Amino acid sequence: MKHYDEEFFNKMLDDEITAEEKELFFVHIKECTACREQYRLFQSAHTLLLSLTEITAPEEINNLVLKKIMKPAAKKKNEKRFFITVLSGLTVMLLAIFGIVAKFGGTEPKGGNGLFDNLGNFKFDTSILNKILSPFSSISKLISPDSVLLVTLLLSSILVFFLIERTKKN
Amino acid sequence: MIKTNNLENKNSVSETPQRTRTLSGRKPDDLEVIRSVREGNTSDFSILMDRYKNKAFSLILRMLKNRMDAEEVLQDCFVKAWKNLDSFKGDSQFATWFYRIVYNTTLTKLTGKKRETEKEMLSIGEDVDIRDEHADTSAATLERNRLLGALIAMLTPNQAAVVNLFYLDGLSCEEIAGILDTNVGNVKTLLHRSRATLKNLIQKKNLHEELR
Numbered sequence: 001m002k003h004y005d006e007e008f009f010n011k012m013l014d015d016e017i018t019a020e021e022k023e024l025f026f027v028h029i030k031e032c033t034a035c036r037e038q039y040r041l042f043q044s045a046h047t048l049l050l051s052l053t054e055i056t057a058p059e060e061i062n063n064l065v066l067k068k069i070m071k072p073a074a075k076k077k078n079e080k081r082f083f084i085t086v087l088s089g090l091t092v093m094l095l096a097i098f099g100i101v102a103k104f105g106g107t108e109p110k111g112g113n114g115l116f117d118n119l120g121n122f123k124f125d126t127s128i129l130n131k132i133l134s135p136f137s138s139i140s141k142l143i144s145p146d147s148v149l150l151v152t153l154l155l156s157s158i159l160v161f162f163l164i165e166r167t168k169k170n
Numbered sequence: 171m172i173k174t175n176n177l178e179n180k181n182s183v184s185e186t187p188q189r190t191r192t193l194s195g196r197k198p199d200d201l202e203v204i205r206s207v208r209e210g211n212t213s214d215f216s217i218l219m220d221r222y223k224n225k226a227f228s229l230i231l232r233m234l235k236n237r238m239d240a241e242e243v244l245q246d247c248f249v250k251a252w253k254n255l256d257s258f259k260g261d262s263q264f265a266t267w268f269y270r271i272v273y274n275t276t277l278t279k280l281t282g283k284k285r286e287t288e289k290e291m292l293s294i295g296e297d298v299d300i301r302d303e304h305a306d307t308s309a310a311t312l313e314r315n316r317l318l319g320a321l322i323a324m325l326t327p328n329q330a331a332v333v334n335l336f337y338l339d340g341l342s343c344e345e346i347a348g349i350l351d352t353n354v355g356n357v358k359t360l361l362h363r364s365r366a367t368l369k370n371l372i373q374k375k376n377l378h379e380e381l382r
Protein backbone atom coordinates (compact mmCIF):
# COMPACT_ATOMS: atom_id res chain seq x y z
CA MET A 1 0.00 0.00 0.00
CA LYS A 2 1.34 3.44 -0.99
CA HIS A 3 1.32 5.89 1.93
CA TYR A 4 0.75 9.61 1.80
CA ASP A 5 3.73 11.95 2.28
CA GLU A 6 4.34 15.21 4.20
CA GLU A 7 3.75 17.29 1.11
CA PHE A 8 0.24 15.88 0.81
CA PHE A 9 -0.56 16.51 4.48
CA ASN A 10 0.62 20.09 4.10
CA LYS A 11 -1.53 20.53 1.01
CA MET A 12 -4.49 19.17 2.97
CA LEU A 13 -3.92 21.82 5.64
CA ASP A 14 -3.67 24.55 2.99
CA ASP A 15 -6.77 23.27 1.20
CA GLU A 16 -4.89 22.71 -2.01
CA ILE A 17 -6.30 19.22 -2.63
CA THR A 18 -9.15 18.45 -5.04
CA ALA A 19 -12.39 16.94 -3.73
CA GLU A 20 -11.61 13.73 -5.59
CA GLU A 21 -8.15 13.38 -4.03
CA LYS A 22 -9.61 14.14 -0.62
CA GLU A 23 -12.17 11.39 -0.97
CA LEU A 24 -9.46 8.87 -1.86
CA PHE A 25 -7.39 10.04 1.10
CA PHE A 26 -10.24 9.62 3.59
CA VAL A 27 -10.93 6.14 2.28
CA HIS A 28 -7.21 5.37 2.74
CA ILE A 29 -6.91 6.60 6.32
CA LYS A 30 -9.92 4.50 7.34
CA GLU A 31 -7.70 1.51 6.75
CA CYS A 32 -4.17 2.95 7.30
CA THR A 33 -3.30 3.79 10.92
CA ALA A 34 0.13 5.23 9.99
CA CYS A 35 -1.27 7.86 7.61
CA ARG A 36 -4.16 8.62 9.96
CA GLU A 37 -1.72 9.23 12.80
CA GLN A 38 0.57 11.38 10.66
CA TYR A 39 -2.36 13.46 9.45
CA ARG A 40 -3.58 14.00 13.03
CA LEU A 41 -0.11 15.09 14.10
CA PHE A 42 0.03 17.61 11.25
CA GLN A 43 -3.42 18.87 12.20
CA SER A 44 -2.26 19.33 15.82
CA ALA A 45 0.83 21.23 14.66
CA HIS A 46 -1.31 23.46 12.44
CA THR A 47 -3.81 24.14 15.26
CA LEU A 48 -0.98 24.92 17.65
CA LEU A 49 0.56 27.35 15.19
CA LEU A 50 -2.80 29.06 14.74
CA SER A 51 -2.66 29.93 18.45
CA LEU A 52 0.57 31.89 17.96
CA THR A 53 0.21 35.21 19.77
CA GLU A 54 1.79 38.65 19.58
CA ILE A 55 4.72 39.38 21.85
CA THR A 56 4.30 42.73 23.57
CA ALA A 57 6.98 45.26 22.61
CA PRO A 58 8.65 47.24 25.41
CA GLU A 59 6.51 50.14 26.61
CA GLU A 60 9.21 52.78 26.17
CA ILE A 61 9.74 52.03 22.48
CA ASN A 62 7.61 54.98 21.23
CA ASN A 63 9.49 57.52 23.34
CA LEU A 64 12.88 56.12 22.41
CA VAL A 65 12.08 56.26 18.69
CA LEU A 66 10.42 59.69 18.85
CA LYS A 67 13.47 61.05 20.66
CA LYS A 68 15.69 59.75 17.88
CA ILE A 69 13.57 61.03 15.01
CA MET A 70 12.53 64.38 16.49
CA LYS A 71 16.10 65.61 17.02
CA PRO A 72 17.07 65.56 13.32
CA ALA A 73 13.62 66.84 12.35
CA ALA A 74 13.92 69.87 14.64
CA LYS A 75 17.50 70.51 13.48
CA LYS A 76 16.43 70.40 9.84
CA LYS A 77 13.55 72.78 10.58
CA ASN A 78 15.86 75.24 12.37
CA GLU A 79 18.29 75.21 9.45
CA LYS A 80 15.43 75.92 7.06
CA ARG A 81 14.13 78.75 9.24
CA PHE A 82 17.60 80.30 9.49
CA PHE A 83 18.01 80.13 5.70
CA ILE A 84 14.62 81.79 5.09
CA THR A 85 15.38 84.53 7.62
CA VAL A 86 18.76 85.33 6.05
CA LEU A 87 17.29 85.28 2.56
CA SER A 88 14.39 87.54 3.56
CA GLY A 89 16.71 89.93 5.38
CA LEU A 90 18.95 90.22 2.33
CA THR A 91 15.95 90.82 0.06
CA VAL A 92 14.63 93.58 2.31
CA MET A 93 18.08 95.21 2.44
CA LEU A 94 18.44 95.04 -1.34
CA LEU A 95 14.98 96.49 -1.88
CA ALA A 96 15.66 99.27 0.63
CA ILE A 97 18.93 100.22 -1.11
CA PHE A 98 17.16 100.10 -4.44
CA GLY A 99 14.41 102.34 -3.08
CA ILE A 100 16.84 104.89 -1.58
CA VAL A 101 18.76 105.12 -4.78
CA ALA A 102 15.56 105.48 -6.75
CA LYS A 103 14.46 108.36 -4.52
CA PHE A 104 17.72 110.22 -4.16
CA GLY A 105 19.87 108.86 -6.95
CA GLY A 106 21.33 111.41 -9.33
CA THR A 107 20.44 114.41 -7.14
CA GLU A 108 23.13 116.60 -5.72
CA PRO A 109 22.81 118.07 -2.22
CA LYS A 110 20.87 121.28 -2.38
CA GLY A 111 21.95 124.44 -0.57
CA GLY A 112 21.12 125.32 3.03
CA ASN A 113 22.79 124.95 6.37
CA GLY A 114 23.77 121.85 8.28
CA LEU A 115 21.65 118.76 7.79
CA PHE A 116 18.74 120.54 6.06
CA ASP A 117 18.40 122.10 2.63
CA ASN A 118 16.67 125.38 1.67
CA LEU A 119 13.26 123.76 1.77
CA GLY A 120 13.91 122.36 5.26
CA ASN A 121 14.15 118.74 4.00
CA PHE A 122 16.74 116.29 5.32
CA LYS A 123 19.91 116.69 3.24
CA PHE A 124 21.11 113.38 1.83
CA ASP A 125 24.57 113.39 0.27
CA THR A 126 24.41 110.68 -2.36
CA SER A 127 27.65 111.38 -4.19
CA ILE A 128 29.53 108.36 -2.69
CA LEU A 129 26.44 106.19 -2.65
CA ASN A 130 25.80 107.00 -6.29
CA LYS A 131 29.22 105.75 -7.27
CA ILE A 132 28.74 102.43 -5.45
CA LEU A 133 25.20 101.99 -6.57
CA SER A 134 25.41 103.34 -10.10
CA PRO A 135 24.08 100.11 -11.67
CA PHE A 136 20.99 100.26 -9.44
CA SER A 137 20.67 103.93 -10.13
CA SER A 138 20.63 103.48 -13.88
CA ILE A 139 17.88 100.86 -13.59
CA SER A 140 15.87 102.93 -11.19
CA LYS A 141 16.07 106.00 -13.40
CA LEU A 142 13.86 104.17 -15.87
CA ILE A 143 11.03 104.09 -13.35
CA SER A 144 9.44 106.85 -11.32
CA PRO A 145 11.49 107.12 -8.07
CA ASP A 146 8.47 107.68 -5.83
CA SER A 147 6.60 104.64 -7.10
CA VAL A 148 9.71 102.47 -6.65
CA LEU A 149 10.08 103.63 -3.06
CA LEU A 150 6.40 102.94 -2.44
CA VAL A 151 6.65 99.42 -3.89
CA THR A 152 9.82 98.78 -1.89
CA LEU A 153 8.16 99.82 1.35
CA LEU A 154 5.12 97.66 0.54
CA LEU A 155 7.24 94.57 -0.27
CA SER A 156 9.36 95.10 2.83
CA SER A 157 6.25 95.28 5.01
CA ILE A 158 4.87 92.08 3.46
CA LEU A 159 8.19 90.30 4.05
CA VAL A 160 8.41 91.47 7.64
CA PHE A 161 4.79 90.34 8.18
CA PHE A 162 5.55 86.85 6.81
CA LEU A 163 8.69 86.58 8.90
CA ILE A 164 6.76 87.40 12.07
CA GLU A 165 4.03 84.89 11.12
CA ARG A 166 6.60 82.16 10.47
CA THR A 167 8.32 82.75 13.79
CA LYS A 168 4.95 82.59 15.56
CA LYS A 169 4.08 79.24 13.87
CA ASN A 170 7.35 77.62 14.80
CA MET B 171 9.17 73.11 18.14
CA ILE B 172 7.43 70.08 16.68
CA LYS B 173 3.74 70.38 16.05
CA THR B 174 1.65 68.26 18.37
CA ASN B 175 -1.68 68.89 16.70
CA ASN B 176 -1.87 65.25 15.72
CA LEU B 177 -4.29 62.74 14.29
CA GLU B 178 -4.92 61.09 17.64
CA ASN B 179 -7.03 64.10 18.52
CA LYS B 180 -9.44 63.10 15.82
CA ASN B 181 -10.72 60.24 17.91
CA SER B 182 -10.90 62.11 21.17
CA VAL B 183 -12.09 65.49 22.33
CA SER B 184 -10.27 67.75 19.94
CA GLU B 185 -9.48 71.41 19.87
CA THR B 186 -9.92 71.36 16.12
CA PRO B 187 -13.60 70.52 15.62
CA GLN B 188 -13.46 70.76 11.83
CA ARG B 189 -10.81 68.05 11.55
CA THR B 190 -12.67 65.89 14.05
CA ARG B 191 -15.85 66.08 12.02
CA THR B 192 -14.16 64.84 8.87
CA LEU B 193 -12.77 61.69 10.49
CA SER B 194 -15.00 61.13 13.48
CA GLY B 195 -16.14 57.63 14.31
CA ARG B 196 -13.21 55.89 12.67
CA LYS B 197 -9.50 55.53 13.05
CA PRO B 198 -7.34 57.18 10.40
CA ASP B 199 -5.92 54.55 8.06
CA ASP B 200 -2.18 54.08 7.54
CA LEU B 201 -2.09 56.34 4.48
CA GLU B 202 -3.82 59.18 6.32
CA VAL B 203 -1.37 58.86 9.20
CA ILE B 204 1.59 58.85 6.81
CA ARG B 205 0.24 61.97 5.07
CA SER B 206 -0.04 63.72 8.42
CA VAL B 207 3.52 62.72 9.38
CA ARG B 208 4.79 64.00 6.03
CA GLU B 209 2.99 67.31 6.69
CA GLY B 210 5.19 67.74 9.74
CA ASN B 211 3.16 66.11 12.53
CA THR B 212 6.08 63.98 13.68
CA SER B 213 4.31 62.76 16.80
CA ASP B 214 1.65 61.07 14.62
CA PHE B 215 4.34 58.51 13.83
CA SER B 216 3.39 57.08 17.25
CA ILE B 217 0.09 55.91 15.74
CA LEU B 218 1.99 53.75 13.27
CA MET B 219 4.30 52.51 16.00
CA ASP B 220 1.35 51.54 18.20
CA ARG B 221 -0.16 49.67 15.28
CA TYR B 222 2.91 47.68 14.31
CA LYS B 223 5.28 47.50 17.27
CA ASN B 224 3.96 44.21 18.75
CA LYS B 225 3.76 42.44 15.40
CA ALA B 226 7.20 43.67 14.38
CA PHE B 227 8.63 42.76 17.78
CA SER B 228 7.16 39.25 17.51
CA LEU B 229 8.79 38.78 14.12
CA ILE B 230 12.16 40.16 15.23
CA LEU B 231 12.29 38.24 18.51
CA ARG B 232 11.25 34.99 16.87
CA MET B 233 13.98 35.41 14.29
CA LEU B 234 16.71 36.64 16.67
CA LYS B 235 15.73 34.68 19.79
CA ASN B 236 17.29 37.38 21.97
CA ARG B 237 15.18 40.01 23.67
CA MET B 238 17.83 42.71 24.07
CA ASP B 239 18.88 42.49 20.45
CA ALA B 240 15.24 42.45 19.39
CA GLU B 241 14.50 45.67 21.28
CA GLU B 242 17.45 47.38 19.63
CA VAL B 243 16.45 46.15 16.17
CA LEU B 244 12.84 47.25 16.70
CA GLN B 245 14.02 50.81 17.34
CA ASP B 246 16.25 50.71 14.27
CA CYS B 247 13.34 49.49 12.14
CA PHE B 248 11.10 52.39 13.14
CA VAL B 249 13.89 54.93 12.65
CA LYS B 250 14.59 53.44 9.20
CA ALA B 251 10.88 53.52 8.34
CA TRP B 252 10.76 57.18 9.41
CA LYS B 253 13.80 58.10 7.34
CA ASN B 254 12.50 56.29 4.26
CA LEU B 255 8.86 57.29 4.60
CA ASP B 256 9.13 59.43 1.46
CA SER B 257 10.05 56.35 -0.56
CA PHE B 258 6.77 54.67 0.45
CA LYS B 259 4.60 55.30 -2.60
CA GLY B 260 1.44 53.65 -1.28
CA ASP B 261 1.22 51.15 -4.15
CA SER B 262 1.63 48.33 -1.62
CA GLN B 263 0.32 48.13 1.92
CA PHE B 264 2.32 49.94 4.57
CA ALA B 265 2.46 46.70 6.59
CA THR B 266 4.19 44.81 3.75
CA TRP B 267 6.60 47.70 3.13
CA PHE B 268 7.40 47.96 6.83
CA TYR B 269 7.82 44.17 7.31
CA ARG B 270 10.39 44.23 4.51
CA ILE B 271 12.40 46.74 6.56
CA VAL B 272 11.92 44.62 9.70
CA TYR B 273 12.96 41.40 7.98
CA ASN B 274 16.05 42.92 6.34
CA THR B 275 17.19 44.78 9.45
CA THR B 276 16.86 41.59 11.49
CA LEU B 277 18.82 39.63 8.88
CA THR B 278 21.58 42.26 8.97
CA LYS B 279 21.70 41.95 12.76
CA LEU B 280 21.89 38.17 12.47
CA THR B 281 24.70 38.32 9.94
CA GLY B 282 26.61 40.63 12.24
CA LYS B 283 26.16 38.55 15.32
CA LYS B 284 26.28 35.09 13.76
CA ARG B 285 23.75 34.08 16.33
CA GLU B 286 21.66 31.78 14.19
CA THR B 287 24.01 28.78 14.15
CA GLU B 288 24.25 28.98 17.90
CA LYS B 289 20.50 29.01 18.36
CA GLU B 290 19.72 26.37 15.79
CA MET B 291 21.83 23.91 17.77
CA LEU B 292 19.49 24.16 20.76
CA SER B 293 18.00 20.82 21.67
CA ILE B 294 14.26 20.25 21.90
CA GLY B 295 14.15 20.41 25.68
CA GLU B 296 15.81 23.82 25.90
CA ASP B 297 13.12 26.41 25.79
CA VAL B 298 14.20 29.89 24.83
CA ASP B 299 11.80 32.15 26.65
CA ILE B 300 10.28 34.29 23.97
CA ARG B 301 6.75 34.06 25.23
CA ASP B 302 4.61 37.06 25.88
CA GLU B 303 4.88 38.20 29.47
CA HIS B 304 1.39 39.67 29.27
CA ALA B 305 -0.27 36.61 27.78
CA ASP B 306 -2.88 34.32 29.32
CA THR B 307 -1.30 32.14 32.01
CA SER B 308 -3.80 29.25 32.31
CA ALA B 309 -2.17 25.79 32.46
CA ALA B 310 -3.26 24.77 28.96
CA THR B 311 -2.09 28.05 27.45
CA LEU B 312 1.22 27.80 29.29
CA GLU B 313 1.83 24.33 27.89
CA ARG B 314 0.91 25.51 24.41
CA ASN B 315 3.19 28.54 24.71
CA ARG B 316 6.00 26.38 26.06
CA LEU B 317 5.70 24.09 23.08
CA LEU B 318 5.56 26.97 20.65
CA GLY B 319 8.55 28.57 22.34
CA ALA B 320 10.48 25.34 21.96
CA LEU B 321 9.45 25.08 18.33
CA ILE B 322 10.46 28.62 17.46
CA ALA B 323 13.83 28.02 19.12
CA MET B 324 14.38 25.12 16.74
CA LEU B 325 13.44 27.03 13.61
CA THR B 326 15.91 28.84 11.38
CA PRO B 327 15.39 32.64 11.17
CA ASN B 328 13.70 32.28 7.79
CA GLN B 329 11.38 29.53 8.99
CA ALA B 330 10.52 31.59 12.07
CA ALA B 331 9.80 34.60 9.84
CA VAL B 332 7.50 32.61 7.56
CA VAL B 333 5.64 30.97 10.46
CA ASN B 334 5.16 34.34 12.17
CA LEU B 335 3.99 36.15 9.02
CA PHE B 336 1.71 33.29 7.96
CA TYR B 337 0.09 32.38 11.27
CA LEU B 338 0.24 35.62 13.24
CA ASP B 339 -0.14 38.24 10.52
CA GLY B 340 -2.30 36.07 8.27
CA LEU B 341 -0.28 36.97 5.17
CA SER B 342 -0.45 34.85 2.02
CA CYS B 343 2.58 32.94 0.72
CA GLU B 344 2.75 35.47 -2.14
CA GLU B 345 2.90 38.42 0.27
CA ILE B 346 5.53 36.66 2.39
CA ALA B 347 7.59 35.93 -0.74
CA GLY B 348 7.55 39.68 -1.45
CA ILE B 349 8.81 40.49 2.04
CA LEU B 350 11.53 37.84 2.01
CA ASP B 351 12.43 38.66 -1.60
CA THR B 352 12.11 35.04 -2.66
CA ASN B 353 9.66 32.88 -4.64
CA VAL B 354 6.41 31.34 -3.40
CA GLY B 355 7.86 27.84 -3.68
CA ASN B 356 10.58 28.68 -1.16
CA VAL B 357 8.06 30.15 1.25
CA LYS B 358 5.93 27.00 1.07
CA THR B 359 8.98 24.82 1.66
CA LEU B 360 9.90 26.87 4.74
CA LEU B 361 6.33 26.67 6.03
CA HIS B 362 6.06 22.91 5.43
CA ARG B 363 9.39 22.25 7.15
CA SER B 364 8.30 24.28 10.16
CA ARG B 365 5.08 22.30 10.45
CA ALA B 366 7.02 19.07 10.13
CA THR B 367 9.40 20.18 12.89
CA LEU B 368 6.50 20.94 15.20
CA LYS B 369 4.78 17.71 14.23
CA ASN B 370 7.93 15.78 15.15
CA LEU B 371 8.17 17.67 18.43
CA ILE B 372 4.57 16.78 19.33
CA GLN B 373 5.20 13.17 18.34
CA LYS B 374 8.47 12.93 20.27
CA LYS B 375 6.99 14.46 23.41
CA ASN B 376 3.84 12.40 23.01
CA LEU B 377 1.69 15.51 23.35
CA HIS B 378 -0.76 14.58 20.69
CA GLU B 379 -3.62 13.71 23.06
CA GLU B 380 -2.93 16.64 25.41
CA LEU B 381 -3.26 19.11 22.59
CA ARG B 382 -6.52 17.74 21.30
Ligand SMILES: [Zn+2]
Pocket residue numbers: 001002003004028032033034035036
Ligand atom coordinates in the same frame (compact mmCIF):
# COMPACT_ATOMS: atom_id res chain seq x y z
ZN1 LIG C 1 -1.00 4.94 4.56
